[in-house]
Amino acid sequence: MTDTNPMFGALRLPRSILFGRGQRRAIGSATAKIGKRALLCTDPRQSAQPEFRDILADLAANGVETHVFDQTIPDLPIGSIEACVAEVSGFAPDVVIGVGGGSSMDMAKVVAVLLTHGGDVRSYYGEFAVPGPVIPLIAVPTTSGTGSEVTPVAVVADEQRGAKVGIASPHLIPLIAICDPELTVTCPPGLTACSGADALTHAVEAFTTLARPIDAMLTEQHVFVGKNVLSDHFAKLAVANVFQYLERGYRDGADVEAREGLMLAALAAGCAFGTAGTAAAHALQYPVGNLTHTAHGDGVATLLPYVMQYNRPSCVDAFVELARTIGLPEGSPDDMSQAFIDAAATLLAAVKIPASLAALGLPADQQDFVAENALNAARLVKNNPRPLDLAAMQSITRAAFSGDRAALRTI
Numbered sequence: 076m077t078d079t080n081p082m083f084g085a086l087r088l089p090r091s092i093l094f095g096r097g098q099r100r101a102i103g104s105a106t107a108k109i110g111k112r113a114l115l116c117t118d119p120r121q122s123a124q125p126e127f128r129d130i131l132a133d134l135a136a137n138g139v140e141t142h143v144f145d146q147t148i149p150d151l152p153i154g155s156i157e158a159c160v161a162e163v164s165g166f167a168p169d170v171v172i173g174v175g176g177g178s179s180m181d182m183a184k185v186v187a188v189l190l191t192h193g194g195d196v197r198s199y200y201g202e203f204a205v206p207g208p209v210i211p212l213i214a215v216p217t218t219s220g221t222g223s224e225v226t227p228v229a230v231v232a233d234e235q236r237g238a239k240v241g242i243a244s245p246h247l248i249p250l251i252a253i254c255d256p257e258l259t260v261t262c263p264p265g266l267t268a269c270s271g272a273d274a275l276t277h278a279v280e281a282f283t284t285l286a287r288p289i290d291a292m293l294t295e296q297h298v299f300v301g302k303n304v305l306s307d308h309f310a311k312l313a314v315a316n317v318f319q320y321l322e323r324g325y326r327d328g329a330d331v332e333a334r335e336g337l338m339l340a341a342l343a344a345g346c347a348f349g350t351a352g353t354a355a356a357h358a359l360q361y362p363v364g365n366l367t368h369t370a371h372g373d374g375v376a377t378l379l380p381y382v383m384q385y386n387r388p389s390c391v392d393a394f395v396e397l398a399r400t401i402g403l404p405e406g407s408p409d410d411m412s413q414a415f416i417d418a419a420a421t422l423l424a425a426v427k428i429p430a431s432l433a434a435l436g437l438p439a440d441q442q443d444f445v446a447e448n449a450l451n452a453a454r455l456v457k458n459n460p461r462p463l464d465l466a467a468m469q470s471i472t473r474a475a476f477s478g479d480r481a482a483l484r485t486i
Contacts, residue, residue, distance in 0.1 A: 083289045084305035086350050088225055089214075091251045094342060096335070099126065099215065099255040102172070103133030109211045109250065110169030112140050116159065116183040117174040118147040121217055126258060127174065130215075142166045144186075147179045150232045150239065150364070150371070153196050156182060160189050172213045173249075176270070177221030177371070180214045181229035184247045187212050196231060196242075202298045202454065205244035212249040217258040219324075219337035220270025220372050222277055222345020224252035227298055230371075239361050243298040243454070248349070256331065256338040264325050267337070268426035271321040273372030274341040275419065276379045278313035280354045281306055281347035282397065283383075283390045284458045299352025299454060302393075310347035311400050316340035318401045318422060325426045355463060356382040358455035359472065362448040367436040376428045377435050380420040381475040384483040387412055389461040420480070431478035439476065446472045 093101055106113055113134060121127055122145035134141050142163055148155045159182060168190070173183030187209040188199055199205055214224035223229070228243045262270070287293055287301040294300055320336030327333070359382070360374035367374070387394065394412035399405075403414050420430075429435040437445065446468035450456055456463050467486075474482045 081289060082304050084303045085294050085300050086305045086346065087227055087245050087248055087294075088346060088349070089249050089252045092225065092254070092342070093252070094254040094339065096257050096331070097255060098253050099130060099258060100133065102130050102213065102215065102253055103137035103139065105251055105253070106134055106139050106170055106172065106213060107137040111138060112166065112168045113142075113170045113172055114163050114166065114168035114186070115141055115143045115172045115174055116147055116186060117143065117145050117179050119145055121145070121175045121179065124261065130174065142168065147175065147182045149178050151178045151181050151185070151230065152232045152234055154234065156185050156189070156196055156231065159186050163190070168210060170211045170213060172215065174215045174217065176216070176218040177223045180216065180221070180223040181231070183212055183214065184223075184229040185231060185242065188242070188247070197233065199242045199244075200240050202243045204242070205246045207246065209246050213251045213253065214249040215253045215255070215258070216338070216341070218262055218266060218270040219256070219259050219334070219341040220273035222274065222341050222348065224249060224254060225342065225345040226349035228349070238365055238448070241454070245298065252342070254338055254342050256334040259334050259338060260328060260331065262328060264328065265427070267328065268321070268325050268428060269370045269372035269376070270341065271317055271324065271337050272376030272423055272426065272428050274313055274337070274344040275317040275321070276356055276375040277344035277348040277353060278310045278317070278340070279379065279383065279397070279419070280356060281344065281351040282310035282314070283386060283393045283460050284351045284354055285460045299458060300350060301458060302351055306347040306351035309343040310351070311397070313340045313344035313347060314397055315400050316343070318418070321422060322425050352454065352458045354382070354455055354459040355386070355449070355471065358449040358452035359445060359468070361452055362445045363432060363435065363437060366438070366441055366445070369435055373428060373435065376423050377430070377432060378471075378475055380416060380423065380480055381471050381483060383416045383419065384474070384480050385467065385471050385486065386459065386461045387416065432472070432476040433478065437476060442472045442476050443469060
């Protein structure tokens with residue numbers, strides 16, 4: 076019998092991933108095995124936390140000298156990266172630790188590149204532009220959303236371009252990820268919602284990305300290789316956990332079980348999209364985020380139900396599988412795939428994610444600008460399971476602006 080559906084799987088992950096309550100107490104010992112001079116990249120809110128001071132004390136107790144850069148700015152403007160590099164140029168770290176949300180971990184990644192290879196941040200845009208290994212990275216997330224602790228990408232805000240741009244290279248994957256849900260207990264409800272919605276978007280887009288023709292050179296030629304059997308495993312875990320725990324964590328930040336479930340979701344979603352990639356929701360968010368100055372997680376999550384609705388004709392089976400993953404009632408494939416989209420929209424509304432681009436603050440006259448500029452994110456556009464052209468992008472953007480998801484059912 077001929078096998079007409081061969082399996083393909085690919086993952087690129089840290090050498091070590093530690094997950095669970097109290098795992099931050101391994102940072103000092105783990106760092107000392109790598110180097111003796113650690114740069115910590117974080118933000119002012121995080122550096123003031125008692126847990127951060129405990130991390131510094133743990134590093135010192137293990138003989139690690141530290142330098143703290145705590146001026147990381149959300150969305151990571153290039154000027155902030157350059158300020159960090161200039162500040163630590165005389166310190167010569169042999170390990171870089173990112174402690175915080177996605178921007179702090181991405182700061183650690185890009186600074187490690189510049190300290191190792193020099194040059195301008197802009198010279199590393201795109202895929203595979205980092206020429207070789209970088210100073211070892213340790214990532215310690217304090218939110219449950221971006222998954223940056225396990226991914227090969229960092230996103231920076233290029234002020235000159237007026238755009239967010241990705242640097243994608245396997246060399247950016249941290250050597251060690253230490254994921255301690257106790258570090259997320261202080262996240263306020265809005266940040267919990269935004270982060271968890273980001274994780275959901277990562278997982279759904281990774282699970283529904285276009286599956287590429289199987290080729291032994293796929294991972295050699297692309298950082299993000301599309302839907303595959305290994306990334307699918309992590310994407311489903313993430314979706315299940317977000318649906319089980321997001322609203323709980325949003326309503327009660329002290330619910331440590333919910334914090335655990337959400338951090339595992341974010342980690343699993345990172346494992347999924349770090350290899351499979353993301354698609355149209357992320358492509359559209361780049362210009363939306365630049366125009367509205369809103370959080371990445373809010374932007375992609377606002378767009379997600381509309382992108383899912385547009386993609387549904389190409390994703391019926393995938394959405395049915397996700398519907399079963401979260402325990403929706405059995406029915407026809409059409410009904411179940413639509414039910415999953417509706418359930419995602421309902422969950423996002425329950426945690427106060429804006430329901431439309433208008434509610435997010437996008438000016439009405441910028442809808443076509445968003446559609447046109449989203450097409451510039453070629454690595455995301457090519458990943459989308461249903462082909463995208465300007466007319467398709469405009470249909471998604473206009474439906475998302477007006478809040479009319481039904482308008483996409485007939486396209």
